[in-house]
Amino acid sequence: MTNETWGQIREGLINRVGRNNYTTWIEPLKLSQLRNGVALFEVPTSFFGDWVQRNYADHIRNHLVTSGAPVERLEFLVGAENGAVRSVAAKPTAAPRAPVRARAAAEDDLPGAPLDARFTFDSFVVGKPNELAHAAARRVAEGGPVTFNPLFLYGGVGLGKTHLMHAIAHELRERQPELRVLYLSAEQFMYRFIQALRDKQVMDFKSLFRSVDVLMVDDVQFIAGKDSTQEEFFHTFNALVDQNKQIIISADRAPGEIRDLEDRIKSRLQCGLVVDLHPTDYELRLGILQQKAEFYRGQYRGLTISQGVLEFLAHRITTNVRVLEGALTRLFAFASLVGREITLDLAQDCLADILRASDRKLTIEEIQRKVAEHYNVRLSDLIGPKRLRTIARPRQVAMYLAKQLTARSLPEIGRRFGGRDHTTIMHGVRKIEELAATDSQLADDLQLLKRLLQG
Numbered sequence: 001m002t003n004e005t006w007g008q009i010r011e012g013l014i015n016r017v018g019r020n021n022y023t024t025w026i027e028p029l030k031l032s033q034l035r036n037g038v039a040l041f042e043v044p045t046s047f048f049g050d051w052v053q054r055n056y057a058d059h060i061r062n063h064l065v066t067s068g069a070p071v072e073r074l075e076f077l078v079g080a081e082n083g084a085v086r087s088v089a090a091k092p093t094a095a096p097r098a099p100v101r102a103r104a105a106a107e108d109d110l111p112g113a114p115l116d117a118r119f120t121f122d123s124f125v126v127g128k129p130n131e132l133a134h135a136a137a138r139r140v141a142e143g144g145p146v147t148f149n150p151l152f153l154y155g156g157v158g159l160g161k162t163h164l165m166h167a168i169a170h171e172l173r174e175r176q177p178e179l180r181v182l183y184l185s186a187e188q189f190m191y192r193f194i195q196a197l198r199d200k201q202v203m204d205f206k207s208l209f210r211s212v213d214v215l216m217v218d219d220v221q222f223i224a225g226k227d228s229t230q231e232e233f234f235h236t237f238n239a240l241v242d243q244n245k246q247i248i249i250s251a252d253r254a255p256g257e258i259r260d261l262e263d264r265i266k267s268r269l270q271c272g273l274v275v276d277l278h279p280t281d282y283e284l285r286l287g288i289l290q291q292k293a294e295f296y297r298g299q300y301r302g303l304t305i306s307q308g309v310l311e312f313l314a315h316r317i318t319t320n321v322r323v324l325e326g327a328l329t330r331l332f333a334f335a336s337l338v339g340r341e342i343t344l345d346l347a348q349d350c351l352a353d354i355l356r357a358s359d360r361k362l363t364i365e366e367i368q369r370k371v372a373e374h375y376n377v378r379l380s381d382l383i384g385p386k387r388l389r390t391i392a393r394p395r396q397v398a399m400y401l402a403k404q405l406t407a408r409s410l411p412e413i414g415r416r417f418g419g420r421d422h423t424t425i426m427h428g429v430r431k432i433e434e435l436a437a438t439d440s441q442l443a444d445d446l447q448l449l450k451r452l453l454q455g
C-alpha cells in the first residue's frame with residue numbers, strides 16, 4: 001500500500017474517531033512503508049506519535065485490515081527537517097536548564113500580565129479530563145521546534161486554562177531565559193491596542209508584539225465583536241506564525257463556537273492543535289483536594305482533614321476547581337479561627353451556601369430551551385406534535401439530554417414533552433445513542449450542549 005492509497009482510504013476513519021480528531025490526528029499521518037505486517041507512519045513529533053499510538057492505533061489497524069492490508073502493528077517515526085527520521089520511542093531531549101540571569105533583559109519591555117507563581121506544572125493535578133491539554137502544554141513548554149501552532153486550549157470556567165498557560169510561561173522562562181515570552185489576556189491586548197491608537201503609537205505596538213518569541217493570549221473570546229482589535233490580532237497572529245513563533249491561546253469554547261469572531265480568525269485558530277479541558281470527574285477533584293489539603297496542613301499547623309471529608313467535598317462540589325479550592329480554603333480558615341477540628345458537620349455548616357449552589361438541579365425546560373436555540377427551532381415546536389425531521393431530531397436530542405443530565409424518570413420526561421408516552425422517550429434516547437456512535441457531527445453537538453448546560 002502506498003501513501004496515496006492510504007490518503008484515499010483514511011477518510012473511512014472519520015466516523016470512528018469524529019471529524020475533529022480525524023483532522024488533528026489522522027490526516028497528518030504519512031504512510032512511509034508497509035512491510036512484514038508493520039505499517040510505518042511518519043509523524044510531526046514524538047508527542048504526536050505517542051498520542052496516536054495510545055488512542056487511535058487500534059482503529060487505524062482495524063481499518064487497514066478491513067481495507068485489505070495485512071497489518072499487525074503500527075510504528076511511528078518522527079520526520080526531521082532534513083528528511084531523516086527518528087523513532088518515536090526516542091525520548092525528546094529537554095532543552096538544558098539555563099540560568100535565570102537573561103530573563104529580565106529579554107522581557108524588560110514586554111507589556112504582559114504578571115504570572116502567578118503558584119501556577120506551575122508541579123501543582124497541576126492531571127486526570128483523564130485534562131490529560132491531553134496537560135500533555136500538549138508540556139510539549140510546548142519543552143521549547144524546541146514549533147510543532148503545532150497555535151496551541152488552543154478551551155474549556156468551561158475554572159478548569160485550569162490559565163494555570164496551564166502560566167505553567168508553560170514559567171517553564172519556558174526557566175529553560176530558555178533568552179526567549180521573549182509574553183502572556184496577557186485578550187482584554188489587555190485590546191486596551192494596549194486602544195492606548196496605542198490614542199497615543200498614535202500603533203507602529204510601536206505592532207513592532208513590540210511582533211518581536212516576541214512566544215505569545216500567550218488568555219480568554220480570546222473577549223475580542224469577539226470588537227472589530228479593530230480582531231483585525232490587529234489577526235495581523236499579529238499571522239506575523240508571528242510566519243516567523244514560526246509559538247502562539248498559545250485559551251478560550252471558554254472551541255474556535256468554531258465563538259460567536260462574532262471573524263471566520264478568517266476562527267480558521268487560523270483551528271490550524272494548530274485544539275484541545276478541550278473537560279469538566280472534572282470525581283477522581284480529579286479528589287486528587288486536587290488532596291494536593292491542596294497537603295498545602296494547608298503545612299500552613300495551618302496541627303489542623304488536619306480526613307479522607308472522608310475530602311471525599312464528601314469531591315462528591316458534592318462539582319461545579320469547577322475554583323469553587324472547590326475556595327471551599328477548602330474557607331474550611332481551613334474557619335476551623336482555625338474557631339479552633340475546631342475539621343469534621344463532616346463543620347464542613348456542612350461552614351459550606352452550606354456552596355453545597356446548596358452545587359446542588360442546583362438542571363431542569364428539563366432549560367435543556368429544551370438550549371436545544372431549541374442550538375438547532376434554531378421554536379420551543380413550542382420542540383414540545384409540540386410536529387413530525388418533521390428537522391424538529392423530530394432536535395426533540396430526540398433534548399429527550400436524550402433530559403435522561404442523561406437529570407434524575408427524572410421516563411414518564412416524567414414524557415409529561416414535559418407534551419404528554420408523550422415513556423416508550424416514545426425511550427425510543428428517542430436509544431435513537432440518539434445509536435446515531436451518536438456513527439455520526440460525528442451529532443456526537444459533537446451532544447458534547448457541546450452538555451458542556452453549555454453543565455458549565
Ligand SMILES: Nc1ncnc2c1ncn2[C@@H]1O[C@H](COP(=O)(O)OP(=O)(O)OP(=O)(O)O)[C@@H](O)[C@H]1O
Pocket residue numbers: 119123124125126130155156157158159160161162163164252288321322325
Ligand atoms: N488540574 C488542576 N490542578 C490543580 N489546580 C487546578 C487544576 N485545574 C484548575 N486548578 C486551579 O483552579 C483555579 C482556576 O483555574 P484557572 O484560573 O486556570 O481556570 P480557567 O480555566 O482559566 O478559568 P477562567 O475561564 O475562569 O479564566 C486555579 O486556582 C487553578 O490553580
